[in-house]
Amino acid sequence: MAKRGYHHGNLRQALVDAALELIEEKGPTGFTLSEAAKQAGVTPAAVYRHFAGREDLIAEAARQGYEIFADLMDYAYQSGQPSALASFEATGRAYLAFAKKYPGHYVAMFESGVSVNRTPELALVANRASGVLERAAEGLSEHIPPEKRPPPQMFSAHIWAMSHGVVELFARGSPGRQSPFPPEDLLESGIGVYLRGLGLLPPDG
Amino acid sequence: MAKRGYHHGNLRQALVDAALELIEEKGPTGFTLSEAAKQAGVTPAAVYRHFAGREDLIAEAARQGYEIFADLMDYAYQSGQPSALASFEATGRAYLAFAKKYPGHYVAMFESGVSVNRTPELALVANRASGVLERAAEGLSEHIPPEKRPPPQMFSAHIWAMSHGVVELFARGSPGRQSPFPPEDLLESGIGVYLRGLGLLPPDG
């Protein structure tokens, strides 16, 4: 990855990588285009050969994050098949795993203030990600008697909300706040209780 | 609240109010000390008569938020008594209600990056707030047979996480993202399923 002479080789991706590191370190606020350029061994002006500006760079980092995220969710979903229950649980776990493994991407996606509708590609891949979760919820909802079956989008929203909340409050360094439980256990048990509430798990603990 | 002549009257609180408005409008990133001063009708330098600096002003805004938050939670808890279930559900709803009614405070508390341990008073009032939720969870856990009773801090963490997730993802303008359901319904139904999972509500939907 060392720059070789005047031309960098793959500056575009090097800038995204630098941005991700900086966002992870200092939060979306602390990230500056100039610093990302410096970290990539390049003048700030060089950034404009590859991105329209600061926002554009963050959006690309977020886009790559959604790409990874969607792949991860999809893989988790597949790995649980053909059991609808296993698929659903796996996608729930994948959310937390993603947040832990790719904190820079996570922040760029969910805390940087970049709109998901900023570009068509971004919207597309974000929809792909949430689509996986919804599909998992649909599969699961077929095991509930139709007359008492809530809309599957509601499940996925519930699980998504709980996952997101666990990540924000207890996994990422929400400064000074801490849980007495590991976030994985918290999410696992929370989802367990929830599924029991839907009658999809035996009522015992 | 209009300033009367050279002296302002109650500049300290006016600055906090201005900060809250700006934080609500532009997010914690967009907030600047200078702009808050301007909005209060005063020179930026005047701020330093009342606060050590920018961070200190945000921390005070957050502190006032936690104060209101704790009061609200406490009131909700009391209003549900003597039913443990009603108390618990009311505190869950209070979380969302707070986020909607006091968005500036909410952002200062949870999205500004100010550590809850920044000052002793801040830590104290934050603990008071989460203490209410834990107390509600404790009361509820007594209705579960002891041998299959999870620690009450775990409930409160689950509910807190789901509430926070609903707020972040579906209630506040998480830009471009939207739920097909009103956040209140989402949270209400989510908590309902969860309590059913604990055996604290009848299993029917």
Place this chain on the structure above:
DNA sequence: TGTACATCAGTGAACGCGCGTTCACTGATGTAC
């Protein structure tokens, strides 16, 4: 294989800006006599 040339990625200097913070000051207020 060697030379001329087009392409274009990165340079470096410059810009205007608003920021947070400092400082010596000034003028309004309220109290003591």
Place this chain on the structure above:
DNA sequence: TGTACATCAGTGAACGCGCGTTCACTGATGTAC
């Protein structure tokens, strides 16, 4: 009631800073002949 004075909240000018962005440029690369 009137005057002298201490207090201190707010002024306004100044600072150094790093930011994002622009511009004319330069030098490395790779292709055509």
